[in-house]
Amino acid sequence: MKKCILVVEDDHTLAGAVEARLQSDGYEIILAYDGEEAVEFINKKNIDLALLDVMLPKMNGHGVCAYIRSKKKFEHIPVIMMTALNTMADIDEAFRCGANDYIVKPFSFERLTSKVQKLLEQNK
Numbered sequence: 001m002k003k004c005i006l007v008v009e010d011d012h013t014l015a016g017a018v019e020a021r022l023q024s025d026g027y028e029i030i031l032a033y034d035g036e037e038a039v040e041f042i043n044k045k046n047i048d049l050a051l052l053d054v055m056l057p058k059m060n061g062h063g064v065c066a067y068i069r070s071k072k073k074f075e076h077i078p079v080i081m082m083t084a085l086n087t088m089a090d091i092d093e094a095f096r097c098g099a100n101d102y103i104v105k106p107f108s109f110e111r112l113t114s115k116v117q118k119l120l121e122q123n124k
Helices: 012-024 035-044 061-070 088-097 109-122
Strands: 004-008 028-032 049-052 079-083 101-104
Touching: 004 012, 004 035, 012 028, 012 109, 028 035, 035 049, 035 061, 049 061, 049 109, 061 079, 061 088, 079 088, 079 109, 088 101, 101 109
Parallel strands: 004 028, 004 049, 049 079, 079 101
Antiparallel strands: none
């Protein structure tokens, strides 16, 4: 069964590139372009992993991550924050919200897919 990854990114070009790469690796991809849309998909779909930008319209990635962690039925979903924010305070905030991993933009797709595979394998 294909694993379903929610990609939450307001940059449509980057979202499409991440979607294409992860689809080529055999994953089902759901795209959301703001935090509220992400929460809707989390409630409607069976998500296996979430890739969250931090700076999003309507609800930021930290808020989405905190939402995932606040609900018993979603708390198992691994979360990778993918953002241009790269200070220690930014990284600490992501982990305080419940992120499992953090990747700084720009990133290589090899690094991203490695992180995705690792978390999905740990979450079997």
